[in-house]
Amino acid sequence: DTGVSQDPRHKITKRGQNVTFRCDPISEHNRLYWYRQTLGQGPEFLTYFQNEAQLEKSRLLSDRFSAERPKGSFSTLEIQRTEQGDSAMYLCASSFTVAGTDTQYFGPGTRLTVL
């Protein structure tokens, strides 16, 4: 069990550019979540995958955001035409439900700065 990994750890981009983040979940976990955390706040839910299917999206996820999880393994989160308001920490978590409890394990996050 190597834990959840995310790449890159930091990304600096100019407004209007596209960026893509990657998340590798714990291998036996079938559930994968993306959260966004702005400075001084708790994380907020963005989207959820069960295996390869994206089953839930938050209203926070505008049309500029797209997420995929091909083959139910790693996931990518793409932001098109970035805006300064997109600057945040993007966190990925994975889980496997046991006895009704969905315990989520988080990766180290990708910190995005949009100039």
Add this chain to the structure above:
Amino acid sequence: AQSVTQLGSHVSVSEGALVLLRCNYSSSVPPYLFWYVQYPNQGLQLLLKYTSAATLVKGINGFEAEFKKSETSFHLTKPSAHMSDAAEYFCAVTTYIIQGAQKLVFGQGTRLTINP
């Protein structure tokens, strides 16, 4: 809708003193509750979780939390603070989304400072 309120955005204690971080929840169903810790520029690490098996939950690094239904609280405590406990702490409650999946709804966080 489920929600969490963390009382006190900043808590400062002396090394060796009791740590008490407060969390109150609102939930229309029996909740699952979590405490996570976040060190600077890192992700969230699970400290402990309440899943209705026992009201007093022990976690890692000497932390524990007590679920009190009558007070809708899930406060985090540690008898003796250590310098390495300095971090941001988040309380979270789960809310069902689809097909058994549960998203986490987090509080605003409490920054814990330890004074030597």
